[in-house]
Amino acid sequence: MDIKMRDEGEVAVLSLSGRLDLANGSTLKDQIKQLFTDGKTQIHLNLAEVEFINSSGLGALVSIMKEVRLIKGRLTLSNPASYVQEIFEITQLSHIFEIYSTEEEALSSFQVTPVRV
Amino acid sequence: MTSQEFTYPSTPRSVDTMLDDLTAVLNREAVERGLIRRMLLAVSEAFTNALIHGNGLDPHKLIKVRLAVNETDVVADISDTGKGGLNDIENKKPATPESESGRGIDLIKHFASSTSFTEGTDGGLQVTLTFLRSNKHTLSNI
Numbered sequence: 001m002d003i004k005m006r007d008e009g010e011v012a013v014l015s016l017s018g019r020l021d022l023a024n025g026s027t028l029k030d031q032i033k034q035l036f037t038d039g040k041t042q043i044h045l046n047l048a049e050v051e052f053i054n055s056s057g058l059g060a061l062v063s064i065m066k067e068v069r070l071i072k073g074r075l076t077l078s079n080p081a082s083y084v085q086e087i088f089e090i091t092q093l094s095h096i097f098e099i100y101s102t103e104e105e106a107l108s109s110f111q112v113t114p115v116r117v
Numbered sequence: 118m119t120s121q122e123f124t125y126p127s128t129p130r131s132v133d134t135m136l137d138d139l140t141a142v143l144n145r146e147a148v149e150r151g152l153i154r155r156m157l158l159a160v161s162e163a164f165t166n167a168l169i170h171g172n173g174l175d176p177h178k179l180i181k182v183r184l185a186v187n188e189t190d191v192v193a194d195i196s197d198t199g200k201g202g203l204n205d206i207e208n209k210k211p212a213t214p215e216s217e218s219g220r221g222i223d224l225i226k227h228f229a230s231s232t233s234f235t236e237g238t239d240g241g242l243q244v245t246l247t248f249l250r251s252n253k254h255t256l257s258n259i
Contacts, residue, residue: 019136022165023129052136052154054161055220062217083154090227096214 002049003031011110012040013103017049025060032064041073042110046103048079053087065097074098076106119146120185125164127172127180127197135164135182139193146186149250155228156191156248162221163195163244170205171197171242189250190230196243203236 001024004015012035018024032043043064061077068075078100080088088094100106123138125131136157143153164180172178183194212219225246226232233245 019133021132021136021161022168023132026129052157052161054158054165055218055224056132056161056165058220059217062215066215066217087158087224090224091212091220092214 008107011042011044013044015046019052020050020057021054022056025057029060041071044076044106046078050084053084078103078106118187122183125180126176127168127174127178128176142184152248159225159228159246160193162225166221167195167197170202171199191248193246198241200240202242203234206234
């Protein structure tokens, strides 16, 4: 899995690509923990390029969500492919995550204007 | 019928290797894209269970995956050399919304057309997953 990070104001935006499974879920959790250490508490994950997710990847996202709550931060997700969205719905995790159709919508919800490159 | 067997050490990285191997076989056999996604998800769940709960992430213990592709179905056997675990599967409670684990068996049962869990006499668990090639539970082709 590839993780590209950038800042949009106070929000750390991570664009994920590839598979989100056991090994890659741990990598993602480690990167998010580093963001917490750096003082970032507003996290957005763009899932547009995630081609595969299983229960290990979902577990990593749940773990991150719980960590974000503990530090009074916020986690949003966006752009899941339809089959990824389907897995969120089957597992009923679509009810506990803030999932937006687009990154722009998610960032707007943080009241941050996305920087267009 | 095409049948192929793969063997992996019990390390987290083996999940990706196994997915690459199975994807190559399924693409070569022109298996439908939605079925490939459904299969890879279910097999990855059984494989991860074998990795963690069966073989305890011991890299010296191996996981075998056998894949058989027919015109009507695709069958995957995933077997570990661990301590069984059939009772744990049969008595498994549903994951709560905020659980970090416990969704794998539910996903397997959702996407596989049929499932079989067998405990070997020498320990270890064999999971057999059958996927009908016309099954309605198909993940999106998008």
